[in-house]
Structures are given as structure tokens and as C-alpha cells.
Amino acid sequence: MGTATKVMAEIPVLFSDVLKASKRISPYVHRTPVFTSSTADELTGRKLFFKAELLQKTGSFKARGSLNATILAKERNPSLNGTVTHSSGNHGQGVAWSARCVGVPSYVVVPSMAPASKKNAIRSYGAHLVECGTKPSDRIETYERVQKEKGLEFIPPYDHPDVIAGQGTIGLEFMEQVPELDAILVPTSGGGMGSGIAIAAKHIKPDVKVFIVSPKGKMLEECFKTGKRLWPEPPQYLDTLADAIRLQQLGHITFPILTQLAEKEVFEMSDEEMVQGMRFVMQRMKLVVEAASGASVAAAMSEKMKAMDPAMKNIGVILCGGNVDIDHLPW
Amino acid sequence: MGTATKVMAEIPVLFSDVLKASKRISPYVHRTPVFTSSTADELTGRKLFFKAELLQKTGSFKARGSLNATILAKERNPSLNGTVTHSSGNHGQGVAWSARCVGVPSYVVVPSMAPASKKNAIRSYGAHLVECGTKPSDRIETYERVQKEKGLEFIPPYDHPDVIAGQGTIGLEFMEQVPELDAILVPTSGGGMGSGIAIAAKHIKPDVKVFIVSPKGKMLEECFKTGKRLWPEPPQYLDTLADAIRLQQLGHITFPILTQLAEKEVFEMSDEEMVQGMRFVMQRMKLVVEAASGASVAAAMSEKMKAMDPAMKNIGVILCGGNVDIDHLPW
Numbered sequence: 001m002g003t004a005t006k007v008m009a010e011i012p013v014l015f016s017d018v019l020k021a022s023k024r025i026s027p028y029v030h031r032t033p034v035f036t037s038s039t040a041d042e043l044t045g046r047k048l049f050f051k052a053e054l055l056q057k058t059g060s061f062k063a064r065g066s067l068n069a070t071i072l073a074k075e076r077n078p079s080l081n082g083t084v085t086h087s088s089g090n091h092g093q094g095v096a097w098s099a100r101c102v103g104v105p106s107y108v109v110v111p112s113m114a115p116a117s118k119k120n121a122i123r124s125y126g127a128h129l130v131e132c133g134t135k136p137s138d139r140i141e142t143y144e145r146v147q148k149e150k151g152l153e154f155i156p157p158y159d160h161p162d163v164i165a166g167q168g169t170i171g172l173e174f175m176e177q178v179p180e181l182d183a184i185l186v187p188t189s190g191g192g193m194g195s196g197i198a199i200a201a202k203h204i205k206p207d208v209k210v211f212i213v214s215p216k217g218k219m220l221e222e223c224f225k226t227g228k229r230l231w232p233e234p235p236q237y238l239d240t241l242a243d244a245i246r247l248q249q250l251g252h253i254t255f256p257i258l259t260q261l262a263e264k265e266v267f268e269m270s271d272e273e274m275v276q277g278m279r280f281v282m283q284r285m286k287l288v289v290e291a292a293s294g295a296s297v298a299a300a301m302s303e304k305m306k307a308m309d310p311a312m313k314n315i316g317v318i319l320c321g322g323n324v325d326i327d328h329l330p331w
Numbered sequence: 332m333g334t335a336t337k338v339m340a341e342i343p344v345l346f347s348d349v350l351k352a353s354k355r356i357s358p359y360v361h362r363t364p365v366f367t368s369s370t371a372d373e374l375t376g377r378k379l380f381f382k383a384e385l386l387q388k389t390g391s392f393k394a395r396g397s398l399n400a401t402i403l404a405k406e407r408n409p410s411l412n413g414t415v416t417h418s419s420g421n422h423g424q425g426v427a428w429s430a431r432c433v434g435v436p437s438y439v440v441v442p443s444m445a446p447a448s449k450k451n452a453i454r455s456y457g458a459h460l461v462e463c464g465t466k467p468s469d470r471i472e473t474y475e476r477v478q479k480e481k482g483l484e485f486i487p488p489y490d491h492p493d494v495i496a497g498q499g500t501i502g503l504e505f506m507e508q509v510p511e512l513d514a515i516l517v518p519t520s521g522g523g524m525g526s527g528i529a530i531a532a533k534h535i536k537p538d539v540k541v542f543i544v545s546p547k548g549k550m551l552e553e554c555f556k557t558g559k560r561l562w563p564e565p566p567q568y569l570d571t572l573a574d575a576i577r578l579q580q581l582g583h584i585t586f587p588i589l590t591q592l593a594e595k596e597v598f599e600m601s602d603e604e605m606v607q608g609m610r611f612v613m614q615r616m617k618l619v620v621e622a623a624s625g626a627s628v629a630a631a632m633s634e635k636m637k638a639m640d641p642a643m644k645n646i647g648v649i650l651c652g653g654n655v656d657i658d659h660l661p662w
Contacts, residue, residue, distance in 0.1 A: 033364060035386070054617045055366070279657065286385045286619040286653035322617035326610065331658065 011257055013161045015203035018168035018196065021068040025166060028101045029064055032056055032170075034177045037285050040300070047314045048300055049178045050281070051170065054289050054322030058125070060244070061170055061193055061320050062094030066155050068166030070098040073153040080104055084152040086132075086139040088114035090244055090321055091157040096127030098155070107152060109143040117325055136234070158192030159251030168196030174316055175204040183209040184316035185267065185296040188218075189245040191254030193320065198261035209312065212258065213267040213299045215240035215274075218248060220266045224259055241271045241330050242291035244321060267299035274298055275330050281319065291330065293319040342588055344492045346534040349499035349527065352399040356497060359432045360395055363387055363501075365508045368616050371631070378645045379631055380509045381612070382501065385620050385653030389456070391575070392501055392524055392651050393425030397486050399497030401429040404484040411435055415483040417463075417470040419445035421575055421652055422488040427458030429486070438483060440474040448656055467565070489523030490582030499527030505647055506535040514540040515647035516598065516627040519549075520576040522585030524651065529592035540643065543589065544598040544630045546571035546605075549579060551597045555590055572602050572661050573622035575652060598630035605629055606661050612650065622661065624650040 035050045053061040066085075074080050082105035085095040092108040099106030108122050112131040123129055132142035147154055156163060170193065175181060184201060186194045191212075198210040212220055215238045223230050229249070236248045250258060269277075277297030281289045289297075296317045299305060305315075366381045384392040397416075405411050413436035416426045423439040430437030439453050443462040454460055463473035478485055487494060501524065506512060515532060517525040522543075529541040543551060546569045554561050560580070567579045581589060600608075608628030612620045620628075627648045630636060636646075 059617060282619050282657050286390060288613050288617040288619060326613050326660070327662065329657070329660075 010260065011199060012253060013164045013168065013195070013199050013257070015199060017161065017165040018172055018200045021064075021165040022169045022172055024071050025064055025067045025169065028057065028067055030056055031173055034174070035285060035287070039284055040280070044301055044305070044315075045310070046312070048317055049181065049314065050285070050317045050319050051174050052287060053170065053318065053320050054287060054293060058090065058093040058097045059321055059323045060090035060094070061167060061318075062090040063097055064169050065158075065163035065166035065192055065196070066091065066094035067098040067101060069155050069160060069162040070095070070102050070104070072162050073155070074102050074104060077153070080153060081151045082106055082153070083155045084109070084143055084147050084150075085155045085157065086110075086143045087157060088118050090323055092118070092122045092127070093125060093323070095155045096122050096125035100126045107146050107150070109139055109146065111139065115325070121323070158190030159253045161253070163192050164196045164199070164254070164257070166196065167193040168200040170318065171197035171200030172204070175201050175208070178314065178316065179205070180314045181205070181208055181316045182312045182314045183211060184318065185211050185213050185299045186318050187242075187245050187292040187295045187320045188212045188214050188250075189247040191250035191258055193318070194262060195254045195257040197318070198258065202261055210262045211265065211267055211299070212262050213269060213296045214245060215242055215295070216268050216270055218266060218268055220250070221264065223255070224262070224264045224266070227259055229255065240291075242274055242295055244290055244292040244323075245295065265304070267302060267304060269295045269298045269302070273302070277301070278324075279331065287319065288322045288324060288326065289319050290321045290324040293321060296320070341591065342530060343584060344495045344499065344526070344530055344588070346531060348492065348496040349503055349531045352496040353500045353503055355402050356395055356398045356500065359388065359398055361387055362504055365505070366616060366618070370615055371611070375632055375636070375646075376641070377643070379648055380512065380645065381616070381648045381650050382505050383618060384501065384649065384651050385618060385624060389421065389424040389428045390652055390654045391421035391425070392498060392649075393421040394428055395500050396489075396494035396497035396523055396527070397422065397425035398429040398432060400486050400491060400493040401426070401433050401435070403493050404486070405433050405435060408484070411484055412482045413437055413484070414486045415474055415478045415481075416440070416486045416488065417474045418488060419449050421654055423449070423453045423458070424456060424654070426486045427453050427456035431457045438477050438481070440470055440477065442470065446656070452654070489521030490584045492584070494523050495527045495530070495585065495588070497527065498524040499531040501649065502528035502531030503535070506532050506539070509645065509647065510536070511645045512536070512539055512647045513643045513645045514542060515649065516542050516544050516630045517649050518573075518576050518623040518626045518651045519543045519545050520578040522581040522589055524649070525593060526585045526588040528649070529589065533592055541593045542596065542598055542630070543593050544600060544627045545576060546573055546626070547599050547601055549597060549599055551581070552595065554586070555593070555595045555597070558590055560586065571622075573605055573626055575621060575623040575654075576626065596635070598633060598635060600626045600629045600633070604633070608632070609655075610662065618650065619653045619655065619657065620650050621652050621655040624652060627651070
């Protein structure tokens with residue numbers, strides 16, 4: 001534990017924050033089940049454990065972090081007017097659902113051209129939808145305006161200690177459910193979930209390896225190896241069908257955390273590989289997963305993984321969400 | 332318990348057979364989870380509990396009954412040469428998987444025009460595939476020939492006490508998991524699962540209602556009410572996309588059991604309603620289900636159910652399987 005303690009001291013989210021988050025959100029969120037598949041084990045020669053966050057409230061892990069942040073915002077300001085965020089995807093649903101749990105209004109800024117299904121999902125949790133233009137800058141301008149007008153608390157998607165602590169509860173649960181885990185594969189966009197999982201899992205078991213999984217073009221191996229933010233500015237979206245993980249850059253809080261705690265090898269998966277991963281889980285394991293979940297499945301089944309130490313036997317695979325339109329599956 | 336004991340006395344499968352089956356098969360099968368959905372509860376005004384047999388080994392509940400029958404066949408005849416059945420669907424996979432668990436060869440007779448995916452699934456569990464012609468009589472002739480040639484034990488799909496006792500373990504588990512159940516909706520073809528569930532659940536809680544769910548044209552309400560087998564001969568298949576429940580007739584063992592234990596009202600669902608049920612479970616609950624599972628979901632959400640006693644609050648919905656081709660979803 002000596003090493004872990006030393007590392008933890010430099011990190012702005014403590015294991016105790018994750019424990020507190022767990023206590024705080026557990027009346028509302030699911031303790032998601034872990035599945036295994038003998039076929040997956042035969043294919044990989046390892047033992048895979050699939051953490052099913054697709055069965056989480058709102059259909060993705062995002063419910064955890066946004067709820068932790070929303071409850072804390074309300075604790076700090078009992079007369080909170082409400083929350084606001086910008087997201088057409090899982091985070092928007094997470095913030096909308098969390099506000100309903102806490103009993104405050106929420107406002108979600110969504111590009112007007114986002115699919116109706118995503119807008120409806122956010123509305124179904126009782127959020128006010130605020131449409132904006134298509135440029136990244138439109139989102140920011142719109143949410144800042146709404147925030148100021150109504151005096152709302154901004155719930156960030158990943159780069160905030162409260163959000164990270166909430167996502168960390170996945171790592172806490174997973175290590176309790178499968179203490180023998182040797183490694184965990186985490187689909188990663190801004191890095192909130194990866195940071196939270198790494199903080200929790202490595203505190204419990206310092207030897208466990210946390211691997212980042214991303215679409216092609218993430219540049220994260222180079223950034224990790226140099227310790228530098230080599231990404232082009234302004235922030236770019238990657239060209240991938242995995243819309244939940246298309247941010248290229250990690251956050252300013254999450255990048256230093258993951259530089260310390262994650263493995264230097266990053267699994268960059270192609271769209272085709274993610275689709276194969278999705279298909280495996282849907283056809284063989286009967287779980288509906290989105291492309292980002294397919295990415296971690298594909299990583300577990302990849303040549304890169306095959307070449308790694310066979311002593312790394314028990315692999316955790318985060319199935320981060322299931323919000324895919326079943327009318328438009330990508331095959 | 333007086334009433335239940337009286338009813339049980341007339342039935343060829345006892346609750347103790349279900350308990351023994353549970354002990355026998357539990358090292359191999361999953362104790363499948365039960366899911367809830369706040370959206371489903373809002374839509375129906377009741378509390379629904381979904382028993383996820385799609386997560387069972389082989390992707391359907393069939394693994395339970397065929398394994399119980401296979402283990403018992405081996406116990407009765409330790410020099411058993413192997414097992415045989417005819418089925419292109421879930422029962423074929425169940426028998427193939429069960430034989431592998433027990434360590435005996437199996438032979439599954441399949442119409443040559445069955446989809447390659449179904450044939451591959453059966454082969455993947457190590458069964459010998461025996462192709463036959465397309466007429467129902469071709470199946471019977473072929474399996475009888477193979478059975479005789481190789482001295483195999485026939486594992487019937489539903490009309491056998493060992494199979495019924497195995498399927499009954501679903502009812503046992505479900506009542507343990509959700510003791511407050513007031514009713515259970517069971518997708519039904521030959522009636523093995525319905526019989527087993529009714530025997531177990533009504534022994535544990537005599538007041539629980541077991542409702543049969545089927546495609547249109549089952550004629551079962553008339554048969555129940557008259558106590559007579561009114562079905563045309565030879566046995567017919569119903570015209571439905573739910574291939575797992577297309578048999579019109581119940582079996583000669585299962586019909587008298589269900590006449591005594593099931594409710595007289597039968598839920599006959601259209602293909603369109605089943606598809607709506609499938610879509611709900613896939614899109615909102617993130618579970619891959621086949622049309623037969625969609626049938627029980629549709630029954631829970633039907634006008635017929637809406638008109639029933641609101642005191643019947645807690646409804647169990649059997650999601651019997653998830654073996655649907657995700658490349659050819661029926662919408």
C-alpha cells in the first residue's frame with residue numbers, strides 16, 4: 001500500500017471521496033452486474049469479466065458522476081436553482097436524471113441537429129431542452145448564457161473531482177465483485193471514468209493495470225510517454241461511430257491522473273473492430289451495447305492484448321453504455 | 332397449503348422433483364437475474380419483474396429442462412451412448428449443451444433448410460448435426476432411425492416429467508427472488524415451461540396466477556374452458572414470427588397440468604404486439620430478446636391486462652430467450 005499512498009497524495013480525488021460518493025449515490029443507482037462468457041474466454045485464452053454499465057440508470061455509467069456532482073451542488077447550496085450542461089448524449093441524460101433525483105430543475109443544451117431520439121431521452125427525464133447551433137462554440141455560449149440568466153450550477157461531463165469520484169464507484173464495485181482482476185479496459189473520451197476507476201481500483205489493488213481504450217487518432221500513447229498535451233487546439237472530435245468517446249483530448253484534471261495511474265500502452269480501436277465487439281456482446285451475451293462498449297470488448301480480443309503477458313489472466317471489460325438506436329445498428 | 336397439496340396429488344411432477352432438479356442442474360445453469368423498469372411500471376400502473384432467461388446458458392430457458400433430463404438419463408443408464416432430439420431452435424441448443432455438460436455425444440436432427448446460424452449454434456456445443464427433409468414427418472423418421480442405429484436416449488422438448496421439472500426451476504427461483512409476485516406471464520408453445528413454473532410457483536404461493544401467453548390462433552382458452560383438446564390434427568404450426576412458440580397444441584402431459592393450474596384467460600398476442608415488446612426491452616432495458624419474450628412483455632402492457640384486477644399488482648414477465656438474429660431484426 002506504500003506505493004499507492006504515495007501516488008494518491010498527488011491526486012485531487014481520494015479513495016475516500018469515492019467511498020463517500022458510493023454512499024451518496026447508492027440509493028439511486030444500480031450496482032450493475034458482472035457477466036462472463038465462456039466463448040469470450042475460449043477466444044482470448046484469458047478470463048473476461050464484463051461490467052454491465054449499460055444496465056445502469058439512463059443506460060450508461062454517466063448517471064453515477066452526474067448524480068454525485070448534483071447532490072454535492074445541492075448540499076453546498078441548498079437554495080440551488082437548478083443545473084445546466086451541454087451534451088446531446090449520455091451525459092445530458094445523466095444530468096437530467098440526476099436533477100430529477102435531487103428535485104431541482106435542469107437545462108441541457110443540445111445542438112438543434114441532434115437526433116430526435118436523443119432529445120426525447122433527455123426530455124423524458126424532465127430536463128428543459130435548450131437548442132443551439134452546431135459549432136462547439138455555440139454550445140459554450142448558450143450554456144453560459146442560460147447559466148447566468150437562471151443562476152444554475154454547471155455539471156461538467158468529466159473534468160471535475162465530484163464527477164470523477166462518482167465514476168470511481170464503478171472501480172470500487174468491480175474490485176469487490178471480482179477481486180482477482182489483473183487489468184481493466186476502460187473506453188475513454190475526456191477521461192473521467194478512467195480516472196475514477198484507476199483511483200479506486202489501484203487503491204484496493206495497487207497491481208491492477210488500467211488500460212485506456214479509444215478510437216483511432218487519440219494520440220494518447222505519445223502524450224503519456226512524453227507527459228505532454230500534444231493534441232492540436234482547439235479540441236478536436238475523432239472521426240468514429242462511437243459518439244460517446246469521440247473527444248480527442250483528456251481533461252486538465254484527468255490527464256495528469258491517468259498519466260500517473262494508467263498503463264502507457266493505449267488500445268486504439270477501429271470502427272470495424274468496435275462493431276465486431278458490439279456484435280459479439282449482442283449476439284452471444286444478449287446485451288445491447290453502444291459502440292464505445294464494443295471498443296473495450298474489441299481491445300480484450302485484439303492482437304495487442306494477445307501479445308501481452310499471459311500472467312495477466314483476469315481482464316475486466318467496462319461495457320460503459322447501451323444507448324444505441326436499435327433501428328440503426330451500424331451493420 | 333391444503334389446496335395446493337390436493338392439486339399436486341393429481342399432477343405427475345411434484346414440487347420435490349423441481350427441488351431435486353434445481354440441485355442437480357445448479358452447478359451448470361445460471362440463476363438468472365430479475366430486472367425492473369420504472370418506465371414499464373409507469374406504462375402499466377403495476378410493478379413488473381422481468382426474469383431474464385435470455386441470459387441463461389445457450390440463450391434460453393431450454394438449457395434447464397434438457398440438462399435435467401440428460402443427467403437423469405445418464406443416472407438411469409450409466410453406459411448411455413448419447414442423446415438425440417429434433418429441433419432447429421432453442422431445444423436443439425439445449426440438448427447439445429446438456430450432453431456436453433454430462434460428457435455424452437448428442438445428435439440433433441435439423442431440417443436441411445434451417446438457417447446456417449442455427450445449425451452453427453448447435454454444432455458449437457459439440458452436437459452431431461443430422462439434416463433431414465422439411466416435412467414434420469421427415470424429422471420423426473430421421474430421429475427414430477438415428478436413435479435406433481446408435482442406441483440413443485430421446486430428449487423430448489416439453490412433454491416429459493424430467494423436462495417439466497427442469498423448467499420448474501425458473502418458478503422456484505422467481506418466487507425466491509420476488510416473493511410478492513401476484514401473477515406470472517409465460518410464453519407458451521408445448522407447455523413444458525408453463526407447467527413447470529405453475530407447479531413450483533403455486534406450491535410456494537397457491538394464490539399466484541400463471542397466465543399463458545401465445546401467438547394468435549392457439550385456441551387454448553376454448554380448450555381450457557371445455558377441458559378438451561379442440562385442436563385440429565395433425566398438429567399445426569401457428570403463423571407467427573415467434574418461432575420458439577409456434578406449436579398450436581399443448582402436450583398430452585402438459586395440457587392436463589395447465590388445465591388445472593393456469594388461468595383460464597390466455598393472452599394471444601399479434602406479431603406486431605410482440606415486436607413492440609421486443610423493441611421496448613431492447614431499447615429501454617438493453618436486453619436482447621427474441622419474439623417469444625416480446626410476447627410476454629406485450630401481454631403485460633396489453634388492454635386485456637389493463638382490464639384485470641388492479642389488486643394483481645406485481646407481475647412476473649418471463650423473458651424466455653434471446654436467440655434472435657441481430658442481422659435480421661423484425662423491423
